[in-house]
Amino acid sequence: MYITTIFWGLAVQLYSFCFSSTSYRVRIALSIKGIDYDYLGVNLRAGEQRSDSYIKINPAKGVPVLVTDEGDEITQSMAILSYLDDLYPAPALLPKDSLAKARVLELCNIIACDMHPVNNLRILAYIQGELGARDEQKDAWYKHWIAEGMNAVEAQLSKHGFGDFCFGDAPTLADVCLIPQVTNALRFKCDMSAYPRAMAIYEHCIALPEFERAAAANQPDMIN
Amino acid sequence: MYITTIFWGLAVQLYSFCFSSTSYRVRIALSIKGIDYDYLGVNLRAGEQRSDSYIKINPAKGVPVLVTDEGDEITQSMAILSYLDDLYPAPALLPKDSLAKARVLELCNIIACDMHPVNNLRILAYIQGELGARDEQKDAWYKHWIAEGMNAVEAQLSKHGFGDFCFGDAPTLADVCLIPQVTNALRFKCDMSAYPRAMAIYEHCIALPEFERAAAANQPDMIN
Incomplete structure (x- = not known):
C-alpha cells in the first residue's frame, strides 16, 4: 500500500495542531500516500497561531501549513490536499471522472x-x-x-x-x-x-x- | 473569447439567488466559459431553500445547484466550479502546474x-x-x-x-x-x-x- 518516496530536496514539513481537524485531514492524506514529513506543532489553545513569526507563514492565522520539499509554504487544507493528490498521485484521493x-x-x-x-x-x-x-x-x-x-x-x-x-x-x-x-x-x-x-x-x-x-x-x- | 457549446442533452440549469455570493461565483464561471443555462431563482430571503421539494434537490438547503446537461444535480459551489473547469476546459480557470x-x-x-x-x-x-x-x-x-x-x-x-x-x-x-x-x-x-x-x-x-x-x-x- 505504501510508496517509497525519495526526496531529493528538503524534507516535507507540516505545521499542525493535534486536535485541529483540518490538520488531521492533511495528516490522513500524507499517511495514505506514505509521505514522510517533519511535524511542527502549533498550539492553537496557547494562541501560537497569532504570533508575529507565524503570521508571516500563514496570514490567515491557522493550521495546517504544508512546506513542500522545495520550501514552498501552502496554506488551507483543501489547497494542500489538491496539491498532494497532484504531486503524489498514487493512491489517488480524487476520481478521474x-x-x-x-x-x-x-x-x-x-x-x-x-x-x-x-x-x-x-x-x-x-x-x-x-x-x-x-x-x-x-x-x-x-x-x-x-x-x-x-x-x-x-x-x-x-x-x-x-x-x-x-x-x-x-x-x-x-x-x-x-x-x-x-x-x-x-x-x-x-x-x-x-x-x-x-x-x-x-x-x-x-x-x-x-x-x-x-x-x-x-x-x-x-x-x- | 466565447465558445459555442452544442448541447446534445438537456439544457444546463442553475438554481441561484441573485444576492448569493456562492451563486455569483458559478454565474461568473459559466459566463467566462460561455455556457448557456436556464436560470432557476430560489429566494433565500423568503426561505424557499427550506421547502420540502428543494431539500430533495439540495439537502444542505443552499444555492447554487447546477443541473448538468445529463440531468445530474451538483451542489456546493466549489464542487461545481471544479466540474465546470474539467468539462469545459477553455478558458481554464485553474492552472495546470x-x-x-x-x-x-x-x-x-x-x-x-x-x-x-x-x-x-x-x-x-x-x-x-x-x-x-x-x-x-x-x-x-x-x-x-x-x-x-x-x-x-x-x-x-x-x-x-x-x-x-x-x-x-x-x-x-x-x-x-x-x-x-x-x-x-x-x-x-x-x-x-x-x-x-x-x-x-x-x-x-x-x-x-x-x-x-x-x-x-x-x-x-x-x-x-
Missing part, C-alpha cells in the same frame, strides 16, 4: 465550508466573548451546525454513496474530511445516531492504520 | 471556508435570533470576519500575486471567488481601504462583460 470527482468534492465542501468553519475555536471564542453566549448556548450552537451538516452528508451518502468508504471501496478526500469532522462531533458529545451511513464509514476508517497514525493521540504535540 | 493551482485554491479557500460561511444569512439569523445579538453586534461580527479574511487575501496577493487578476493576466477561480466576496463586503459598508491589491483587481474585473453579466443586478430574480 469529472462527475465522480464532483461528488467527492461536494461531500468535502459540506464539511469544509458548511460545518467546520462555523464551529472552530475562533468562532466559539467570539460568541462567548463578544456576544456573551453562555456555555449551554455555545453547546447548542455547536450541535445545531453539526446536525445541519451531518443531515446533508447522510443524505448525499444515501443518494450517491457508499461502500466501506464514502464512495466505494477505497478512500477519497471525502473520507479524509469526514473522519476528522465526526471525531470532533464525538468529542463534543453530539448525538450521531441519525447518521448510520456516516458512522459505519467512520468506524471502518478509524480501525485502519493509515487513519490511526494520523489521529490526535498519535501526534508529538498531543496534550490532555 | 500543481503549485500554481494550489496558490489559486489557497485564495479561493480563504474566502470559501474562512470568510463566506461565517457571514451568510443563516448564521446572521442565528446570532440575532438564538443568541440575541443587537444590530450593532451583528454589524461588528460581519466586519470582523471580513477584515480577518481580507487581511489574509491581501497578504497572499502581496506574496504570490498579482496582475490585472489575482494571479497574472487572466481570470482564475481566485477572481471568481474574490469578486462576489468584495461585492458583499461593499454592500455591508465594510471599509476596504486597507486592501488596495484586492480592490484594484475588483475594479478591473467588474468592468468586464463576463463579470457584469453575472452580477446580481442582471439576474432575472433581482429584487430591491
Whole structure:
C-alpha cells in the first residue's frame, strides 16, 4: 500500500495542531500516500497561531501549513490536499471522472465550508466573548451546525454513496474530511445516531492504520 | 473569447439567488466559459431553500445547484466550479502546474471556508435570533470576519500575486471567488481601504462583460 518516496530536496514539513481537524485531514492524506514529513506543532489553545513569526507563514492565522520539499509554504487544507493528490498521485484521493470527482468534492465542501468553519475555536471564542453566549448556548450552537451538516452528508451518502468508504471501496478526500469532522462531533458529545451511513464509514476508517497514525493521540504535540 | 457549446442533452440549469455570493461565483464561471443555462431563482430571503421539494434537490438547503446537461444535480459551489473547469476546459480557470493551482485554491479557500460561511444569512439569523445579538453586534461580527479574511487575501496577493487578476493576466477561480466576496463586503459598508491589491483587481474585473453579466443586478430574480 505504501510508496517509497525519495526526496531529493528538503524534507516535507507540516505545521499542525493535534486536535485541529483540518490538520488531521492533511495528516490522513500524507499517511495514505506514505509521505514522510517533519511535524511542527502549533498550539492553537496557547494562541501560537497569532504570533508575529507565524503570521508571516500563514496570514490567515491557522493550521495546517504544508512546506513542500522545495520550501514552498501552502496554506488551507483543501489547497494542500489538491496539491498532494497532484504531486503524489498514487493512491489517488480524487476520481478521474469529472462527475465522480464532483461528488467527492461536494461531500468535502459540506464539511469544509458548511460545518467546520462555523464551529472552530475562533468562532466559539467570539460568541462567548463578544456576544456573551453562555456555555449551554455555545453547546447548542455547536450541535445545531453539526446536525445541519451531518443531515446533508447522510443524505448525499444515501443518494450517491457508499461502500466501506464514502464512495466505494477505497478512500477519497471525502473520507479524509469526514473522519476528522465526526471525531470532533464525538468529542463534543453530539448525538450521531441519525447518521448510520456516516458512522459505519467512520468506524471502518478509524480501525485502519493509515487513519490511526494520523489521529490526535498519535501526534508529538498531543496534550490532555 | 466565447465558445459555442452544442448541447446534445438537456439544457444546463442553475438554481441561484441573485444576492448569493456562492451563486455569483458559478454565474461568473459559466459566463467566462460561455455556457448557456436556464436560470432557476430560489429566494433565500423568503426561505424557499427550506421547502420540502428543494431539500430533495439540495439537502444542505443552499444555492447554487447546477443541473448538468445529463440531468445530474451538483451542489456546493466549489464542487461545481471544479466540474465546470474539467468539462469545459477553455478558458481554464485553474492552472495546470500543481503549485500554481494550489496558490489559486489557497485564495479561493480563504474566502470559501474562512470568510463566506461565517457571514451568510443563516448564521446572521442565528446570532440575532438564538443568541440575541443587537444590530450593532451583528454589524461588528460581519466586519470582523471580513477584515480577518481580507487581511489574509491581501497578504497572499502581496506574496504570490498579482496582475490585472489575482494571479497574472487572466481570470482564475481566485477572481471568481474574490469578486462576489468584495461585492458583499461593499454592500455591508465594510471599509476596504486597507486592501488596495484586492480592490484594484475588483475594479478591473467588474468592468468586464463576463463579470457584469453575472452580477446580481442582471439576474432575472433581482429584487430591491
